[in-house]
Amino acid sequence: DAGVTQSPTHLIKTRGQQVTLRCSPKSGHDTVSWYQQALGQGPQFIFQYYEEEERQRGNFPDRFSGHQFPNYSSELNVNALLLGDSALYLCASSFNRRRSDDGYTFGSGTRLTVV
Amino acid sequence: AQTVTQSQPEMSVQEAETVTLSCTYDTSESDYYLFWYKQPPSRQMILVIRQEAYKQQNATENRFSVNFQKAAKSFSLKISDSQLGDAAMYFCAYRSPNYGGSQGNLIFGKGTKLSVKP
Secondary structure, eight states, X not given: OOOOEEEOSEEEEOTTXXXXXXXXXXXXXXXXXXXXXXXXXXXXXXXXXXXXXXXEEOSOOTTEEEEEOTTXXXXXXXXXXXXXXXXXXXXXXXXXXXXXXXXXXXXXXXXXXXX | OOEEEOOOSEEEEETTSOEEEOOEEEOSOSSOEXXXXXXXXXXXXXXXXXEEXXXXXXXXXXXXXXXXXTTTTEEEEEXXXXXXXXXXXXXXXXXXXXXXXXXXXXXXXXXXXXXXXX
16 A cells, blocks of 8 residues: 655755646545645645645745646645745645544655755 | 644653653644654654544553643653654644545644664
8 A cells, every 4th residue: 555655855956946746645545735844843834635626725925836636646836946945845645534533644755955 | 823832852762761752732722633743864754643632531552652631732742662763853743623625734843853872
């Protein structure tokens, strides 16, 4: 049973460029959330996708956008990269049901470095 | 808005000893979930233990247990018989209940780095 898969594992981009990160959820999961983890900090919520729609969004600018596909996989896009966007980007998947005490299943993340 | 505070940036424990990691949170909700996650150098967040706020009994998973004090908004993690493989960053996290078509997002503390000495 495959867990959450993220690609690529590492990425180096130049300021002003655009980047796309990818995530395949755990088998059976239908909801994907993205988190940004700066060095030495806890992860911060970016947004959540369910049924191909953005359902929740954290305090991130519009430069951060996403998409969910019919197979539940998801992409995170960041435009006009800033040095401050350098971080570990974590994808977490879950199964959306009314009452759930399930912790999310996380991938190993994509380490983005902006130079 | 909910917040999670971990006041111990670093902790150290001797192998086979017991260590307790602290976490406090602030919320006006009565129903919620609390989690402890472990993040080793491999970067993947691994769920250690979970607690539902409406359950009074403290959760236990093998060597890991929590002390959940709802009135005090405290959620500490106790690791018994510490092993070298327990060395990692530990994050406390809060999650609101699901509503509508959304699942409550996780709110993390800043983490505690646990070192285990042989």
